[in-house]
Amino acid sequence: MADAKASPKDYLSGLKPIWCPGCGDFAVLNAVAKAFAELGLPKEKVAVVSGIGCSSRLPGYLGTYGFNAIHGRALPIAAGLKLSRPDLTVLAVGGDGDIFSIGGNHLPHVSRRNIDLKCIVMDNAIYGLTKGQVSPTTPIGEKTVTTTYGSIEDPIQPLKLLLSYEASFVAQSTSLDLNHLISMIVAMMRHKGFAFLNVRSPCVTYRGKEQYDVIRSRSKYIDKEPGYDATDMRKAWHHAITPEYISLGILYEKYRDTYEDRRDKLREAAKAGRDCTLTDVMKGFMK
Numbered sequence: 001m002a003d004a005k006a007s008p009k010d011y012l013s014g015l016k017p018i019w020c021p022g023c024g025d026f027a028v029l030n031a032v033a034k035a036f037a038e039l040g041l042p043k044e045k046v047a048v049v050s051g052i053g054c055s056s057r058l059p060g061y062l063g064t065y066g067f068n069a070i071h072g073r074a075l076p077i078a079a080g081l082k083l084s085r086p087d088l089t090v091l092a093v094g095g096d097g098d099i100f101s102i103g104g105n106h107l108p109h110v111s112r113r114n115i116d117l118k119c120i121v122m123d124n125a126i127y128g129l130t131k132g133q134v135s136p137t138t139p140i141g142e143k144t145v146t147t148t149y150g151s152i153e154d155p156i157q158p159l160k161l162l163l164s165y166e167a168s169f170v171a172q173s174t175s176l177d178l179n180h181l182i183s184m185i186v187a188m189m190r191h192k193g194f195a196f197l198n199v200r201s202p203c204v205t206y207r208g209k210e211q212y213d214v215i216r217s218r219s220k221y222i223d224k225e226p227g228y229d230a231t232d233m234r235k236a237w238h239h240a241i242t243p244e245y246i247s248l249g250i251l252y253e254k255y256r257d258t259y260e261d262r263r264d265k266l267r268e269a270a271k272a273g274r275d276c277t278l279t280d281v282m283k284g285f286m287k
């Protein structure tokens with residue numbers, strides 16, 4: 001049952017974050033607590049799972065259930081948890097290194113299966129915890145401790161990836177706009193199915209303050225366009241790949257059967273014990 005009296009503070013553990021002053025991850029923590037309070041989620045019905053990284057410390061600062069897993073493995077653990085405990089709201093969080101690099105092979109599968117869990121990436125385009133190595137989202141030409149002349153790699157584009165992985169909810173926000181961030185987290189938590197939110201979250205220590213300037217000067221709130229329709233996949237692609245601006249908002253949201261829905265329908269048919277029922281159920285999925 002929703003706790004009407006819960007305030008954002010009730011969702012915090014009371015541990016003092018050890019992030020550097022100015023780190024974008026503070027805003028994500030605040031936004032998550034505020035979104036949980038707005039949704040009135042019972043604390044004991046929420047589990048936040050992470051991997052390893054500065055950003056992956058986030059579950060420790062929350063007073064919900066939490067699991068700090070190994071590097072890159074937030075998503076498979078979150079998926080297993082959600083499938084075995086459907087009564088829980090399960091949120092996976094982590095960094096661009098954790099989710100797109102070492103853990104990158106898990107994203108396509110939770111997306112295409114449409115498991116009812118949520119994923120927030122704190123994308124600072126660097127490996128923060130390990131002191132500033134190049135990451136899969138570091139822009140080409142960027143100097144880091146492992147690319148002293150500038151990165152020679154083309155970065156991946158998370159929004160483009162998630163659209164092609166068939167994620168049923170794809171959005172982007174930034175630590176620089178707390179209200180927008182809260183609204184995106186609330187929307188993703190309300191979505192039934194796999195929901196992905198990329199958060200442009202500056203690392204002041206290893207990427208400097210210029211990340212703030214870039215996000216501030218190049219962001220565009222795409223869903224403020226008149227007649228904006230988040231179910232339009234072609235528009236979503238445009239906003240995901242355009243080099244002209246950083247798209248903020250829900251790029252794509254479309255409801256379809258979750259993995260759990262199909263599993264339950266098949267189970268019901270199997271229980272009925274008739275082969276023809278099973279075949280009909282399968283045909284329904286293939287439409």
Ligand SMILES: Cc1ncc(C[n+]2csc(CCOP(=O)(O)OP(=O)(O)O)c2C)c(N)n1
Pocket residue numbers: 052053054055056071094095096097098099102122124126127128129130135
């Ligand atoms: C198997 C394994 N490989 C490498 C590491 C070292 N390591 C810890 S965190 C990290 C990258 C962190 O970057 P990111 O996920 O972007 O998080 P951030 O610190 O930037 O928030 C790496 C390479 C590890 N802990 N385990």
Ligand code: SF4
Pocket residue numbers: 018019020022023024025054055124128129202203204205206
């Ligand atoms: S190193 Fe970067 S990502 Fe890590 S806490 Fe400091 S500012 Fe944040």
Ligand SMILES: [Mg+2]
Pocket residue numbers: 053095096097122123124125126127128135
């Ligand atoms: Mg990072």
